[in-house]
Amino acid sequence: MRITRRKALTGSAAAAATIATGIYKPAIANTDPIQIGYLPAFTGPSSSTGIGIGRGTQLAVDEINAAGGIKGRKIELVMRDTQSEPTKAVNAAVELTRRHKVSAIWGPLNSGETAAAIGNIARENVPMVHPCWVDVLIDVKKYPMAFRNAPSNQQIGGAANHYVVNVLKAKKVAVISDTTGYGTASVDAYVPMLKKLNADVVYSGSVDANNPDLKPELLRMQSGGAEAIMPWSVNAGFLARIINTRAELNWDVPIVGQTTLGSGQTKSLLAKPEYWEKVYPNNFRNVCYDANGKLPPQTAEFVERLKKAKVDYSDTLMWWIACGYDGPRLIVEAMREGGTSAADMTAYLNTKVTAWKGIYGTIAFSAENHNGFLDEGVIMAQANSLKDGAFKLAPGYA
Numbered sequence: 001m002r003i004t005r006r007k008a009l010t011g012s013a014a015a016a017a018t019i020a021t022g023i024y025k026p027a028i029a030n031t032d033p034i035q036i037g038y039l040p041a042f043t044g045p046s047s048s049t050g051i052g053i054g055r056g057t058q059l060a061v062d063e064i065n066a067a068g069g070i071k072g073r074k075i076e077l078v079m080r081d082t083q084s085e086p087t088k089a090v091n092a093a094v095e096l097t098r099r100h101k102v103s104a105i106w107g108p109l110n111s112g113e114t115a116a117a118i119g120n121i122a123r124e125n126v127p128m129v130h131p132c133w134v135d136v137l138i139d140v141k142k143y144p145m146a147f148r149n150a151p152s153n154q155q156i157g158g159a160a161n162h163y164v165v166n167v168l169k170a171k172k173v174a175v176i177s178d179t180t181g182y183g184t185a186s187v188d189a190y191v192p193m194l195k196k197l198n199a200d201v202v203y204s205g206s207v208d209a210n211n212p213d214l215k216p217e218l219l220r221m222q223s224g225g226a227e228a229i230m231p232w233s234v235n236a237g238f239l240a241r242i243i244n245t246r247a248e249l250n251w252d253v254p255i256v257g258q259t260t261l262g263s264g265q266t267k268s269l270l271a272k273p274e275y276w277e278k279v280y281p282n283n284f285r286n287v288c289y290d291a292n293g294k295l296p297p298q299t300a301e302f303v304e305r306l307k308k309a310k311v312d313y314s315d316t317l318m319w320w321i322a323c324g325y326d327g328p329r330l331i332v333e334a335m336r337e338g339g340t341s342a343a344d345m346t347a348y349l350n351t352k353v354t355a356w357k358g359i360y361g362t363i364a365f366s367a368e369n370h371n372g373f374l375d376e377g378v379i380m381a382q383a384n385s386l387k388d389g390a391f392k393l394a395p396g397y398a
Contacts, residue, residue, distance in 0.1 A: 033076035034069070034340060036331060037096035037126075039107035039117070044084025045209050045235045046110045046180065048265050052316035053109050053131070056324025059309055064328070070336045075328070082108055086116030086181065093117040097124035103340055104128065106327045110234065111137060112181030118143055127345045129331055131323050134185045138370045145346050149326055149363055151373040156282050157190040159378045160230060163280065164256050165197045167396045170227035172200045176217060176242070177232040178209035186232035186258075202226050209235040218245045222253075230257045240269035247275045254278045262383040262391055264315040276384040280394045283381035286361050287318040289392050302359050303388065318389030319360055326358035 038057065040050035057077070065074045078100050080092035089108045096102045097120070104127045108114045111134040121128050122143045130137065131150035138148045164170050175191055177183030184206050191204050202224030207217060221229060231242050239261050246253065260266060261281035270276060287299055295303065302322065306313060313321055330353070331345070338348025349365050353372070356363040363372035381391035 031073060033074045034335065035076050035078050035100055035102045036328065037093075037100070037102035037105035037107075038077045038079040039082050039089060039092055039096075039105065039113065040079065040109050041084040041113065042081045044082075045178075045237075046084040046112070046182075048236050048260060048263060048316070049234045049320060050081075050084075050109050052263075052313075052320025053324030053327075055311050055313070055316070056321035056326075057106065057328055058324075059306070059311055059321075060325045060328045062309070064332055070332060070340070075332060077106075077328075078102055082110070082113045084110065084113070084180075086112050089113035089117040090120060093120045097121060097126050102126065103335065103342075104331050104345060106130075106331060108132070110180070110182060111185065115181045115185075118146060122146065125342050127331075127334075127342050127349070129327050131327065132182070134182060135189065136185075140368060140370055143370075145342060147330075147349055147365060147370045147372060149330055149358070149360070149372050150323060151284075151378050152371050153186060153189045154193075155373065155375055155378050157186070157193050158375075159380060160256055160282055161190060161193050161197055161199070163380045163394065164228045164230065164254075165194070165199050167394075168228060168254055168256070170199070170254070172202045172225045172227045173230060174203035174221035174224065174226035174228070175201060175205075175230045175232070176203065176221075177206045178235055178238050179206045180209070180233070180235075183209075183233050190230065190232070207238075209233060209238040211238075212241070214238075214241050214245050215248070218242070218249060218251070222249065222251055226253060229253060229255045231255065231261065232258050234258065234260050236260055236263055236265035237269060240266050243275050243279060244269075244271045247271065252278070254280060256280045256380070257282070259283055259317060259319065262381060262386055263317050264386070264389070267383075267386065268315070273384075279383035280380050281383055281391075283379055283391050284319050284361055285377050285379050286359065287322055287390050288379060288381055289385075289387075289390060293392075295390060298357070299359060299390075313389040316389060321389065322358070322360035326360045326363075330356065330358070330363065 082089040111132040114132045127145040133153045203221040334345040334348040338344045350367040353365045361377040380394040385392040
């Protein structure tokens, strides 16, 4: 076909217009929210942890969004309550990763739910940060995009066992837990650790957290000559029943173990306030009072922000709120500085988080180690010293 001058000029004009349109058309910034999956247990027997962590999480997201989010994009938490049930955690994880296509997941917040859901999250190649202590929940080969911003069971148990055997000088020890994944895993991990310290474990068992009568269990401990009771559960009711039963038996034996021993919820379930004597929970240096009764400066400033934001912490633990505050901030930093793709976030966490200063604790990751919490951050505390969600160091602890 012959091309006339007119056609050629017309075509040239059209092409020029097309080129001009391509050059001068303004780019449209993506302002859609960035969705982060969130899997707390706000109901059910393990909800005390989720409620406390949830308050810190919400404060962090509010502050991040008020500061402009990630390059102008707000953070949107897509939350599903696991109800303290592993099956519900699995279903929620599948929904968040497949239907909502979340960029990352914060949680689940309890070990039993995480143990059930982590495989599904890993298969979908979604980065996750969780605060669950059970050792096997971090494995860089099986779960290369999972990171822990809290201590492992080995760190928690090591601190508690050291206190019982080397500070309290107890040689006969009773270890009890509830029947959750966290509880049973703790007994399995800590009994061998105690035996390595030459302690005689005179009782070891897991009991349904809803069991209303724990007297038979404590009588077995007492008849075995236990010099310390070590309970491992996040269920405040279960822990309070252990403390109350000890008092009913007029048994002056120390109780040493899980942080929830020192929660406001546990305290509220005690028959008498003085039953909290000689109860020593795990806790964390950044959120404990020093010898002068002062919090570290960073934590003291955080407390002031909690007050200003009217975040209630009278019935929970400071470390739960601090942990909840740190989790989404760590994820957001990886997105902002590394990128929002799964590969970019993982690469950032693997290589750039070497001394990340959280309120809860300092975090250091590497490609070979996704257990971020530093050993020196784990300490023991005195339950009856609770003030504004924080504690004094336990007697004799250095």
